[in-house]
Amino acid sequence: MKKIFYFAALIGSLIFSSCQKFLEESPVSEPTTGSFLRTEAEMDVALTGVYNSVNWNSGSIPYQINFDNWTDIGVLRLASTAEGAYDASHGSLSTIWTFAYTTIQRANTMISGMEAGKSAVAQTVYNRLQAEARVLRAFSYYHLVFMFGDVPLFSQPLLYEDYYSQTKSSKADIIAFLYKELDESAGYLDWSVSDRGRLNKAVALGLKARIALYNGDFAVAAEAAKSVMDHAGLSLNPQFGALFTRSGQNANSGKEIMFELMYSDAAQSSINYIPLGQGSRNLGGQSGRFPSQRLVDNFEATDGKRIDESSVYDPAKPSENRDKRLKYTVVMQGDTITQNNAKAIFDMYHTSTLFLNGGRWVSQTNNDFSNAYGPVKNGVGYLWAKYTFNDENITIARVSWIFMRYAEILLTYAEAKTELNQIDNSVTDAVNKLRKRAGLPDVEQSISSDQNKMRQLIRRERTSELALEGFRWFDIRRWKIAEYVMPGKVYGASKTAGNIAATPDFKTSTIKDLNNIADYSSSDAVRFSRDNRNFEPRHYIFPIPQSELDRAKTLTQNELWR
Structure with missing residues (x-):
């Protein structure tokens, strides 16, 4: 077919x-x-x-x-x-x-x-x-x-x-059903397919690994992930940023992209508004989604240290000497952005900024600064770069949405083996593949020999690698840290270029240190911020929709939501 x-x-x-x-x-x-x-x-x-x-x-x-x-x-x-x-x-x-x-x-x-x-x-x-x-x-x-x-x-x-x-049905019964379904289905699927967009054995086992990791069945997760690693013939794309552009996805170097939601040139209505919805106001975007400071500060410095422990990180120049993935994930002050075949300098502090016009940089009105729905007045000073600045017209973009890629398989394997306290060369090798692409040094022996330090590093890696790909909502719940990361304000960059916020504190508690949770209370007055979020224990899961309860009187509401 x-x-x-x-x-x-x-x-x-x-x-x-x-x-x-x-x-x-x-x-x-x-x-x-x-x-x-x-x-x-x-x-x-x-x-x-x-x-x-x-x-x-x-x-x-x-x-x-x-x-x-x-x-x-x-x-x-x-x-x-x-x-x-x-x-x-x-x-x-x-x-x-x-x-x-x-x-x-x-x-x-x-x-x-x-x-x-x-x-x-x-x-x-x-x-x-x-x-x-x-x-x-x-x-x-x-x-x-x-x-x-x-x-x-x-x-x-x-x-x-x-x-x-x-x-x-109980969650346990459903997960048991899914394991059986995925094992049997994998037996009927090949490792590769001739038609792009179809599922294969690697996706079936990758999904089993994801479910098992989320459910705390670490041996099951490790086994399923390792099977993909050993038999699927996959590797990482050497260029992280290429994963989120249409041309890069078409090439799919290393076959890293395993399962994607594709869009067709053959149908006018088959378009993706991700780039439009989070793009720069200066270049035709609508900036409706924004990354936070906590994400920015999760990315390591080039010496392989978290920013509060790094000797090369400078809070006055936060985009320098950083994990390469940062620039492909978050737009920061001074970055050159390309959208709709136009270029501009991202500036969160001034009423005008530079645009490339006829081969010359000229100063024009800075809508990212002044627009009521822009990243300064409505966000926290940043834009999403991932999926945004690709090689398409953002009003008719057809960049694929990635459901699963090989990087996740490596991280699943590494985390599952670490939770089992079975940290060996296969674990550090999986993590080092990601770190090498990010321009970071290999995992230090002092970390790989300590389960808690390895857990901390993998959680940091997972957040940096998979940001904006739909994993964080699940991760903060299975790690039982939603109650620590969700309440309060969402913080962002320094409000002014002349009053730079200091490096945040990650060590206000053991659990915050372990989970790389920066605290911004000491810099509240000088940072952009949004919202004042609330979190309760019942927010660890959603309630059953009321419309379903009204339709089927035999359904019952989740206990904490009754």
């Missing part, structure tokens, strides 16, 4: 053209899937529908872009769940729930319906198509179980009346 998946226009036209005749001729009382999925082509169309549903499209952006901005490392233009002022009626909760169960229902419908055509399709093809649907279903359940806890578990299509009699 020579298809690219995830195209909304494609699935609409495919389903309509494939089903039109059936819809005209079959009685309404007959189940669609019982008659439809009798050939490989029809099964493939159904699978395209399942893939398409993984596009959690919200305003032409993948919904997962919000997740890290709901944490301490990011902030949204408007109030969100991050502020803690939400309940079961909050729209974000029902949005996630609906997106996830749409995929689950489509996968269940396909898996059940394709049984009618099993004898007409080669067994290996049948098993592969079914396995892809099962992995996509597991992908949705992973979101549900770690965001909501106990949720309804369905492996068959729901009948109309089933919607009103749902009950919850």
Whole structure:
């Protein structure tokens, strides 16, 4: 099959053209899937529908872009769940729930319906198509179980009346189901695929490793991750920044990108507004999402030390002598930014800044400084660079959203083995691959020989490597640090160029030191800040959406939200 998946226009036209005749001729009382999925082509169309549903499209952006901005490392233009002022009626909760169960229902419908055509399709093809649907279903359940806890578990299509009699399965039972599903599915999938955008064995095992890590099943996580490392033939892209540009993604050096949400040139509506939504106001962007100081200060200095312990870090020149990933993740004072084939200097302190015009740098009005929704007046002085400054027109960008890449597999393996206190050369080698690309020295022996110090370093690495990729919301909950990082203000850069905030304190407590949590209380008056967030123990998981409780009286609310 020579298809690219995830195209909304494609699935609409495919389903309509494939089903039109059936819809005209079959009685309404007959189940669609019982008659439809009798050939490989029809099964493939159904699978395209399942893939398409993984596009959690919200305003032409993948919904997962919000997740890290709901944490301490990011902030949204408007109030969100991050502020803690939400309940079961909050729209974000029902949005996630609906997106996830749409995929689950489509996968269940396909898996059940394709049984009618099993004898007409080669067994290996049948098993592969079914396995892809099962992995996509597991992908949705992973979101549900770690965001909501106990949720309804369905492996068959729901009948109309089933919607009103749902009950919850335990988180433990669902995770056991997912392990089994992913193991069996991996057995039917190859390590590589001919069509970009499709799942393979590495993604199935990578998802199992992620679920196991989040659930504290470290031996399971390490084994699954190691299998990918040993057999999938993957490596890191030498250029970190290339991962988040369309040209870099097309090349996919090292095959680092394992699972992506793709956009098509063939469909005018298939566009991604991530660059538009977080880009510079000076270059046509709308700057609606911003990184925080805590993220900036998580990146090490080039001597491999956290900034409070580094001899080369200078708070007056915070972008110098830093982890290379910082400049590809966060836009800082004085950075040259490129957007829509134009260049400007990012400046958070002055009413004008420099723009490249006809080969000359000229001074013009600085909208990043003056606009009410810009990074100074609405954010905390920074812009997101990741996914933003690529080689496209930001109003019709088609840069892929990455669901999984090899860097995560390396970090999962390293963390799982560290939590098992099985730190050996394979662990330090996995981390050093990432550090080498970032321009950082190898892990010191004094760190690798100490489980707590290695844990601290891996958590720092994970935050720097995966920022804005949808992991931080889950990480701060499984590490049990959300209560330390979420309450209070979101801090940013120094308010003025002439009054530079000092290096923050990371050692106000043992747990804050371990988790690289900077404290900004001593520099409150001189830093940009936003919000005044609240966090309660019940915020470790979301409540079941009220709309679902109203629909199915058999569902019960999570205990802390009752």
